[in-house]
Amino acid sequence: MSTLQLPLKGNQGDLYNDVVQLFDHACQTQFQGIEHDSYQTVEKGHGRIEHRTYWTMGQTDYLLGAERWAQLKSIGCVESCRRQPGHPGTLQRRYYLLSIESDAQRFADAVRSHWGIENQLHWILDVGFREDKLRACQGCSAQNLSVIRHLAANLLQQESTAKCGIKAKRLKAGWDDNYSTTDIC
Incomplete structure (x- = not known):
């Protein structure tokens, strides 16, 4: 229980x-x-x-x-x-x-x-997404971007073909269209 x-x-x-x-x-x-x-x-x-x-x-x-x-x-x-x-x-x-x-x-x-x-998620968002350095403050932008970053962090954590950290996977997804469209989703 x-x-x-x-x-x-x-x-x-x-x-x-x-x-x-x-x-x-x-x-x-x-x-x-x-x-x-x-x-x-x-x-x-x-x-x-x-x-x-x-x-x-x-x-x-x-x-x-x-x-x-x-x-x-x-x-x-x-x-x-x-x-x-x-x-x-x-x-x-x-x-x-x-x-x-x-x-x-x-x-x-x-x-x-x-x-x-909680601490693990905050560490991933800070290191992998540099969330603490981002300053979105127009309307609901901060909340919307936070949801997107959480979604991306979850997808990157589930991805198992690349043997590297979240930050490296994120960079790889940005550089390689095949990786970001076929392996993660």
């Missing part, structure tokens, strides 16, 4: 405020008397160390607005503490509505896999 995780944002009003207050209180009391699950990770890379703590709580029936979420079984919080030499550390909390029972490690795996996919 897949994990449905929905990031909880401030526009959810009372539900968001209740979840934030609940986790704030739980952290202040070190979760004494509060049924929960937790999981921690430490990642080192790119000159920084990031500690993440994942918490899940299964008691959601008393949250205001929770009744609108039919598959809601637990809530989750990720606290990320990022430290880099010579820089002050940063602390960030993100909150989620979950369709799984209170299982912090499964929640952590779902959050990390989502960001892995």
Whole structure:
């Protein structure tokens, strides 16, 4: 069964405020008397160390607005503490509505896999398509070009005859009409 995780944002009003207050209180009391699950990770890379703590709580029936979420079984919080030499550390909390029972490690795996996919796509669009350097701002042009780049990235990732990266495949498609019309589509 897949994990449905929905990031909880401030526009959810009372539900968001209740979840934030609940986790704030739980952290202040070190979760004494509060049924929960937790999981921690430490990642080192790119000159920084990031500690993440994942918490899940299964008691959601008393949250205001929770009744609108039919598959809601637990809530989750990720606290990320990022430290880099010579820089002050940063602390960030993100909150989620979950369709799984209170299982912090499964929640952590779902959050990390989502960001892995997201980061990989952004890297492909930046390196292969130089998306960060493009400045389309007339009407819907930015959104339209983004859809086209996503479509092209998906087609280039599926193409398997050329053993090279997305950027090289894109160049090859621009130089060779036979490659761009027969092998990709």
